[in-house]
Amino acid sequence: MAKKNVQGAAAMADRGGQSAGDGSAGAPDVSVRPERNRKERAEEILHILRGRIANHELPPGTRLQEVELAEEFEVSRAAVREILGALEQRGLVNRVPNRGAVVARLEIEEIYEIFDVREALEGLCVRLATQNAPPQTWDPFLERFGDGMAEAIAKGEVEPYIDTLEDLRRETVRWAGNSHATHFLDLLLEKTHLIKLRVMLLPGRAAAGREMHVEMLRHMRAGDAAAAEAAKKRIIRSARDWLERYRSFVM
Amino acid sequence: MAKKNVQGAAAMADRGGQSAGDGSAGAPDVSVRPERNRKERAEEILHILRGRIANHELPPGTRLQEVELAEEFEVSRAAVREILGALEQRGLVNRVPNRGAVVARLEIEEIYEIFDVREALEGLCVRLATQNAPPQTWDPFLERFGDGMAEAIAKGEVEPYIDTLEDLRRETVRWAGNSHATHFLDLLLEKTHLIKLRVMLLPGRAAAGREMHVEMLRHMRAGDAAAAEAAKKRIIRSARDWLERYRSFVM
DNA sequence: CCCAACAGTAATGTCAACAATATTGAAGAC
DNA sequence: GTCTTCAATATTGTTGACATTACTGTTGGG
CATH class of the missing domain: 1.20.120.530 (GntR ligand-binding domain-like)
Structure with missing residues (x-):
């Protein structure tokens, strides 16, 4: 697969999802409000990663690279960074400045x-x-x-x-x-x-x-x-x- | 006080602090490594805010505005957002999309x-x-x-x-x-x-x-x-x- | 043959502009 | 007088470019 612009791709996907839902100014469809989608999507990704770490689908020591995750889930790098921060605070990954996040090892x-x-x-x-x-x-x-x-x-x-x-x-x-x-x-x-x-x-x-x-x-x-x-x-x-x-x- | 460019000011302050320490290529002074300073500064600000919330210097219901905090601590808005995320995960503030963060009320x-x-x-x-x-x-x-x-x-x-x-x-x-x-x-x-x-x-x-x-x-x-x-x-x-x-x- | 210095590359960290949203105040209809 | 509508403003959310740092393979010297 050719390398693509990750952030651009994420943005396009979001815009597409949003514009597909509106068009009439009738009932305010809460389910497609973009900021709701963002937050829910972030929670969803966090949930998925938590599961993968818990069952060692991502074994301890695995590097979690921002661009890689951004491509897989089709979100921006900024969103991935926020998710990595949440994983860090849960003690599931260790982050070292400029060296990224690795799945924490349980002693x-x-x-x-x-x-x-x-x-x-x-x-x-x-x-x-x-x-x-x-x-x-x-x-x-x-x-x-x-x-x-x-x-x-x-x-x-x-x-x-x-x-x-x-x-x-x-x-x-x-x-x-x-x-x-x-x-x-x-x-x-x-x-x-x-x-x-x-x-x-x-x-x-x-x-x-x-x-x-x-x-x-x-x-x-x-x-x-x-x-x-x-x-x-x-x-x-x-x-x-x-x-x-x-x-x-x-x- | 005149409104200034917050992010620019923070950047200048950081650069100034860093360049003041080097100049000779002698011993590598770890204490001025920028990424260390950033992370430590973020932890420090987090600690300060945790204290203010704990003793109700920031009472429940107080809105925490990103630009305001960025000005006070002379850091970028991005740094403030990260800190607000940490406060949210600790349950000290509630964040609603597009409406910001407010100090959580304890029922x-x-x-x-x-x-x-x-x-x-x-x-x-x-x-x-x-x-x-x-x-x-x-x-x-x-x-x-x-x-x-x-x-x-x-x-x-x-x-x-x-x-x-x-x-x-x-x-x-x-x-x-x-x-x-x-x-x-x-x-x-x-x-x-x-x-x-x-x-x-x-x-x-x-x-x-x-x-x-x-x-x-x-x-x-x-x-x-x-x-x-x-x-x-x-x-x-x-x-x-x-x-x-x-x-x-x-x- | 081994080690150190170094350039090239890939990753993370940061920023300032831009977009989207909520809030506020005022004007107008009833 | 009150409620609704709408524009102005302030605030948050997002993005893509840029800066900085670590990693990697190579080259040169010993």
Whole structure:
């Protein structure tokens, strides 16, 4: 592909998208307001890059070049720079003046730090969710974590466990209703997403995790917030222990 | 004052500062490398603005205009925009496309949320610090929180209490050695700095807080991390209760 | 054969002009 | 007198050119 004028191309694409929508002065179509599109597009690109970094599609050490990203997403270099700034503040990339941005490497010490903070914050969320949600909220999860899953895990199928865990996390955070805790946990989890996955795939981990979650869910179902919080903390502490034991496999 | 070309003025000031330092090709003076200066200057301005927002020198609702800030700090508008982006990501300002940035207003619900997260994170830091620091680390603080301070507080002098508390917080966070917890707490505390101060100034709060901190420090001195963590959580919960009771005075 | 100096290249950082949008004030219709 | 419309102005958003810096391959000397 021949090298083209990146900024010009981006501008043309935007103009095209805008002029295609208007023409009549009828209802003000908010969806094509250019400044909305810009901001949403930036958020979208940020989301995509966060995902790629989280699952190591962009492994640590990868250089993120401004022109390259600008070409791929058809936006201006200035927009890319802003996005790189956001990634830097999230701790996903390191920027050195005049040398660009590289995907940050996660040291083992930092992972342990994150586990400690997760223990505190996820414990908090479980407590708040237990207090805020109606008890029957957790019944579907008790069902999904039941004997059927135990058999599946025994046969080596861990996907139901992984999926249910993610759904439960979302529901918990939602009922906790604490935007700051949610935000901080998002920052932490997107950094350790792959680590978390690898730990869940360790032999025996899913079976142990399932049992512990059933115990936690029973406390949540009973409305015992303190016991549920303690159970959640034990779960994360346990995951940390597994990581420590199988460190060489996970890292 | 006559309106001047902001960007041009900033450029001239930078060039002048740089050319004043070189002239000989001797030792490479890193301190005048322009890109270092830029980045450091940006961080400095960010720090200044964070402070102004935290102590309501820039009260909630204040519009932050790009040209105005560029003139005050003698930097380009582009630099100001980058700084505003950082303030937005910290949740200190809200930006609406084409309408600029305004200092964010802290709702009472958000304050309660922050107290919950602080309880989890500061509790964690106290636990880690108790585990990591040599016990005699806390002796100076037990001394400073002693009878002398109790008498001072009885006479209405709360500054020693406030100062000692801040020093203790710093030392705790330092010994906790968890960069993520530290960072998150910084984000939270700069949002509620003034609230925290006002609560400490409530009648009777300093006396109660001093006693509770002595209790916590005794646990830390004894190396009882779990008891110290529980004590710290009780302190924050207590502060939250005071805020709830005197809400109309604090807000 | 190895190392240092150096020019060429590619990337990032910065800027000032330009475009698009929101706000403000005034004029006019009802 | 109040509301709507519209132009003037101020502010933010975007762009493409330019400056500065790091990287790379080459050349020359030891």
